[in-house]
Amino acid sequence: MLKICSWNVNGLRAVLKKGALQQFIGSEQPDILCLQETKAKPGQAEIDLPEYEELWNSAKRPGYAGTAIFTKLKPLSVRYDLPAEDFADRFGDPLDEGRVLTAEYDGFYLVTVYTPNSKNELERLGLREKKWDPAFLDYLKELAKAKPVVVCGDFNAAHEEIDLARPKTNHHSAGFTDEERRGIGNLLGAGFIDTFRFLHPDEQRYTWWSHWGHARENNVGWRIDYFFVSQDILPKLKSAEIYDQTTGSDHCPVGISLEI
Numbered sequence: 001m002l003k004i005c006s007w008n009v010n011g012l013r014a015v016l017k018k019g020a021l022q023q024f025i026g027s028e029q030p031d032i033l034c035l036q037e038t039k040a041k042p043g044q045a046e047i048d049l050p051e052y053e054e055l056w057n058s059a060k061r062p063g064y065a066g067t068a069i070f071t072k073l074k075p076l077s078v079r080y081d082l083p084a085e086d087f088a089d090r091f092g093d094p095l096d097e098g099r100v101l102t103a104e105y106d107g108f109y110l111v112t113v114y115t116p117n118s119k120n121e122l123e124r125l126g127l128r129e130k131k132w133d134p135a136f137l138d139y140l141k142e143l144a145k146a147k148p149v150v151v152c153g154d155f156n157a158a159h160e161e162i163d164l165a166r167p168k169t170n171h172h173s174a175g176f177t178d179e180e181r182r183g184i185g186n187l188l189g190a191g192f193i194d195t196f197r198f199l200h201p202d203e204q205r206y207t208w209w210s211h212w213g214h215a216r217e218n219n220v221g222w223r224i225d226y227f228f229v230s231q232d233i234l235p236k237l238k239s240a241e242i243y244d245q246t247t248g249s250d251h252c253p254v255g256i257s258l259e260i
Helices: 012-017 020-028 125-144 178-189 195-199 231-236
Strands: 002-008 032-036 053-057 067-071 077-080 100-104 109-114 149-154 225-229 237-242 254-258
Touching: 002 020, 002 109, 002 149, 002 225, 012 020, 032 109, 032 149, 053 100, 067 100, 067 109, 100 125, 109 125, 125 149, 125 178, 149 254, 195 225, 195 237, 225 231, 225 254, 231 237
Parallel strands: 002 032, 109 149
Antiparallel strands: 002 254, 032 067, 053 067, 077 100, 100 109, 149 225, 237 254
């Protein structure tokens, strides 16, 4: 059985200082751990995980964004970012922010992503809808021509009303606009499976909570962290988990187990 986990740590150094990452790895023993929003470059965080190979895609801007993969299985190849396009807007270029990291294994590609946030006033919604989401989906579809794809990470969008505690008041909020929800829908329409929703069709569980209003204590959250898989991998999917008791970040980890 292969266990893959994913966690937006909202600062790797902070979550290490709290001991939360070490505790999670110790208890869950993932074969592969994907991280988003690392906010660090290699060598900036004191990590002692000799059984894992470390893959990093750090942002050019210090202390910002970034992804990483810690893997016990040696990858066949590693790819960084998306194929070059003109993504830059007044907030910067997402391709300079370490947002996509891909590891190739014998049976599949593993992609981890930290999707750009549309921002409170939706200033980056156009980038999401017109550029990022279509380009990211095209990238996954291109990979899938060669072998199955597992994609995980922070998509910064809840797909359906079941995926957030207060949908009625958030239809025009970043993370639940029609445009962002359509981006998730397009992923599903291309044949990718939302693993948690597939195995737990009626469960209302969350992966992110605001820092405001005691949201986590009251479980007023959003499910914006996912594992999607190609149809070909679905028969091998044995579990999909949300580790919502794990603290240390404003997100909690998610994970899947595959019989590979």
